[in-house]
Amino acid sequence: xxxxxxxxxxxxxxxxxxxxxxxxxxxxxxxxxxxxxxxxxxxxxxxxxxxxxxxxxxxxxxxxxxxxxxxxxxxxxxxxxxxxxxxxxxxxxxxxxxxxxxxxxxxxxxxxxxxxxxxxxxxxxxxxxxxxxxxxxxxxxxxxxxxxxxxxxxxxxxxxxxxxxxxxxxxxxxxxxxxxxxxxxxxxxxxxxxxxxxxxxxxxxxxxxxxxxxxxxxxxxxxxx
Amino acid sequence: xxxxxxxxxxxxxxxxxxxxxxxxxxxxxxxxxxxxxxxxxxxxxxxxxxxxxxxxxxxxxxxxxxxxxxxxxxxxxxxxxxxxxxxxxxxxxxxxxxxxxxxxxxxxxxxxxxxxxxxxxxxxxxxxxxxxxxxxxxxxxxxxxxxxxxxxxxxxxxxxxxxxxxxxxxxxxxxxxxxxxxxxxxxxxxxxxxxxxxxxxxxxxxxxxxxxxxxxxxxxxxxxx
DNA sequence: TCAGCGATGGGACTTGGTCCCATCACTATA
DNA sequence: TATAGTGATGGGACCAAGTCCCATCGCTGA
Numbered sequence: 001x002x003x004x005x006x007x008x009x010x011x012x013x014x015x016x017x018x019x020x021x022x023x024x025x026x027x028x029x030x031x032x033x034x035x036x037x038x039x040x041x042x043x044x045x046x047x048x049x050x051x052x053x054x055x056x057x058x059x060x061x062x063x064x065x066x067x068x069x070x071x072x073x074x075x076x077x078x079x080x081x082x083x084x085x086x087x088x089x090x091x092x093x094x095x096x097x098x099x100x101x102x103x104x105x106x107x108x109x110x111x112x113x114x115x116x117x118x119x120x121x122x123x124x125x126x127x128x129x130x131x132x133x134x135x136x137x138x139x140x141x142x143x144x145x146x147x148x149x150x151x152x153x154x155x156x157x158x159x160x161x162x163x164x165x166x167x168x169x170x171x172x173x174x175x176x177x178x179x180x181x182x183x184x185x186x187x188x189x190x191x192x193x194x195x196x197x198x199x200x201x202x203x204x205x206x207x208x209x210x211x212x213x214x215x216x217x218x219x220x221x222x223x224x225x
Numbered sequence: 226x227x228x229x230x231x232x233x234x235x236x237x238x239x240x241x242x243x244x245x246x247x248x249x250x251x252x253x254x255x256x257x258x259x260x261x262x263x264x265x266x267x268x269x270x271x272x273x274x275x276x277x278x279x280x281x282x283x284x285x286x287x288x289x290x291x292x293x294x295x296x297x298x299x300x301x302x303x304x305x306x307x308x309x310x311x312x313x314x315x316x317x318x319x320x321x322x323x324x325x326x327x328x329x330x331x332x333x334x335x336x337x338x339x340x341x342x343x344x345x346x347x348x349x350x351x352x353x354x355x356x357x358x359x360x361x362x363x364x365x366x367x368x369x370x371x372x373x374x375x376x377x378x379x380x381x382x383x384x385x386x387x388x389x390x391x392x393x394x395x396x397x398x399x400x401x402x403x404x405x406x407x408x409x410x411x412x413x414x415x416x417x418x419x420x421x422x423x424x425x426x427x428x429x430x431x432x433x434x435x436x437x438x439x440x441x442x443x444x445x446x447x448x449x450x
Numbered sequence: 451t452c453a454g455c456g457a458t459g460g461g462a463c464t465t466g467g468t469c470c471c472a473t474c475a476c477t478a479t480a
Numbered sequence: 481t482a483t484a485g486t487g488a489t490g491g492g493a494c495c496a497a498g499t500c501c502c503a504t505c506g507c508t509g510a
Contacts, residue, residue, distance in 0.1 A: 008457085029496070040459055045498065078414045113346075120345035121338075142382075142410035149378050150414060153370060183415060185367035189303045189375060190408060233488085255466065265490055270467065 009047045009057070011037040016054040017104055025112040052118040055105055059122065062129040064088045065151075069133035078139050078147035082130065083179050086155065090172030094162060102163040127152045150186065154179045234272045234282070236262040241279040242329055250337040277343040280330055284347065287354040289313050290376075294358035303364050303372035307355065308404050311380065315397030319387060327388040352377045375411065379404045 005011075015036035019028040030051050034044045048054045068085025076084065094102065109115040130148035139147065158175040161167055167174065230236075240261035244253040255276050259269045273279045293310025301309060319327065334340040355373035364372065383400040386392055392399065 030498090031496090041498090042460070043458055046457080049498095051497070077416055116349070117342055117346040120349045121342040123349075124341070124345045140410070140413065142406055143413040145378060145382070146375070146407060146410045147414040149374055150371070150411075153374050157370070181367055182371060185365070185371045186375075186411060186414075188365065188368040189372040189411075191302055254464095266467090267491070268489055271488080274467095276466065 005038065008037070008039060008043060012039065012044055012047060013054055013057070017101075017108060020055075020108045020112075021104060025108065025115055052115055055109065055115060056118055056122055061089060061093055062126055064092050065126060066129050066133040069130060070136060072137075078134055078137070078143060079150065079179065079183065081134065081137060082147060082151035082154070083176055085130070085133075085151070086158065086175035086179065087172045089155075090170055090175060094159070094171035096170060099163060100165075102159070103165060106159070106163050123152055123156065126155070150182055151179075154182050157182070230263065233262070233264060233268060237264065237269055237272055238279055238282070242326075242333060245280075245333045245337075246329060250333065250340055277340055280334065280340060281343055281347055286314060286318055287351055289317050290351060291354050291358040294355060295361060297362075303359055303362070303368060304375065304404065304408065306359065306362060307372060307376035307379070308401060310355070310358075310376070311383065311400035311404065312397045314380075315395055315400060319384070319396035321395060324388060325390075327384070328390060331384070331388050348377055348381065351380070375407055376404075379407050382407070 012033060016028070016033045019033055019036060030044050031041050033054070034040050037044075044054075048057050065085045065088075068088035069081045071088075072081035072084035109119055127148045130151050131144045134144035134147055135141065154175065158171065158178040161178065162169070162171045162174045237258060241253070241258045244258055244261065255269050256266050258279070259265050262269075269279075273282050290310045290313075293313035294306045296313075297306035297309035334344055352373045355376050356369045359369035359372055360366065379400065383396065383403040386403065387394070387396045387399045
């Protein structure tokens with residue numbers, strides 16, 4: 001029988017991905033997944049905490065990110081350290097041979113709210129890991145949170161771009177380019193949108209002496225608690 | 226009977242929050258929640274899509290954020306528009322009378338992974354809404370994503386700070402201060418980390434001299450296990 | 451040959467969640 | 481006053497996710 005055949009977990013993942021792609025996540029039963037893998041419901045839950053986890057189980061990313069951030073040179077800025085970690089992910093996790101799998105997985109997750117929810121949680125976990133690693137580098141609290149958030153955004157966008165079949169670049173390249181884009185975009189966030197307005201006129205800077213006062217003129221419009 | 230008593234949904238929320246706080250989310254049954262509210266399982270699921278949603282149902286935030294961002298003056302930068310939206314949330318959603326509820330809710334959510342997962346998904350939804358609203362302002366794609374992400378981070382931190390019982394400020398103030406802190410921290414992400422060199426002393430303080438600004442207040446550490 | 455061990459099978463059980471229909475209270479209209 | 485309509489509720493059957501416990505299988509080593 002199927003008993004004692006190796007790679008039970010991998011077989012379950014493959015079976016699940018196939019079935020999810022065929023008939024959708026919610027129209028697929030754990031028992032069906034297990035049967036296609038030549039196993040049973042019991043064994044499924046022995047390998048994965050729940051039905052969603054079958055697409056998120058092999059998750060060494062957190063460790064890779066932490067190690068990558070910590071291993072970055074002392075002179076690296078917080079976002080440099082994040083870039084260093086993204087490189088590690090490109091070498092260890094998102095290798096070229098996994099691109100197709102990544103694309104299928106991404107499509108399945110995008111099609112189901114329950115899976116998107118799990119993905120969101122995993123994202124928070126990765127962000128938390130990066131915050132922790134950055135703090136250990138001596139980066140101040142808030143800067144760690146912001147850098148980790150930008151890192152998570154970069155990771156998400158880079159994964160989108162990399163798993164696109166028309167893209168032939170390695171993940172490391174994609175990620176670095178993406179991080180550059182994010183940094184550029186970040187600089188735009190505190191600048192006026194309209195390209196031809198003077199970005200930092202006298203009035204603007206004087207009206208913006210400290211955090212949060214830029215829109216002090218907009219507040220107090222209506223006060224009815 | 227309890228039938229036809231008004232505010233069924235509110236009673237369910239109150240009952241759920243009480244029970245979750247008493248014995249924990251996973252040790253509480255939907256039937257128990259319904260019974261404490263004088264209702265039944267059927268009615269519970271008529272008001273809320275699932276068990277988690279009872280703590281996330283009253284969710285007008287997305288609309289408030291979108292409207293606030295769109296209503297911001299044309300001259301506002303992306304993050305100014307976000308600030309404008311956060312102000313609206315302070316007036317419409319996170320009113321002072323809801324602080325205690327917010328604190329209890331936050332504690333319950335923090336104690337349970339399933340609820341944290343839902344919270345993460347809701348956060349993604351808010352971010353998506355902000356991205357959309359910013360795009361409608363003409364903000365470029367990537368800048369929208371970054372600004373929305375920073376806005377979501379600001380909202381999360383501001384909610385943490387505001388729901389703290391020792392905090393007496395209104396949400397709008399807290400959010401404004403938080404956004405300033407986030408912007409400041411954002412600038413550090415591409416700068417060298419070393420803590421005892423320039424940024425802290427001269428350059429830092431002279432660039433942001435606001436009296437009640439930045440890190441002088443609310444030194445609360447945020448922990449991520 | 452046998453004992454130990456880890457992975458699997460299997461079934462009972464609880465709970466979240468869906469579905470459908472009966473029931474109740476209120477309202478409008480004749 | 482009677483009656484039909486409407487919307488919210490109760491109730492139970494039903495399915496799938498997830499837990500628990502124990503039996504069973506195949507391998508390994510003595």
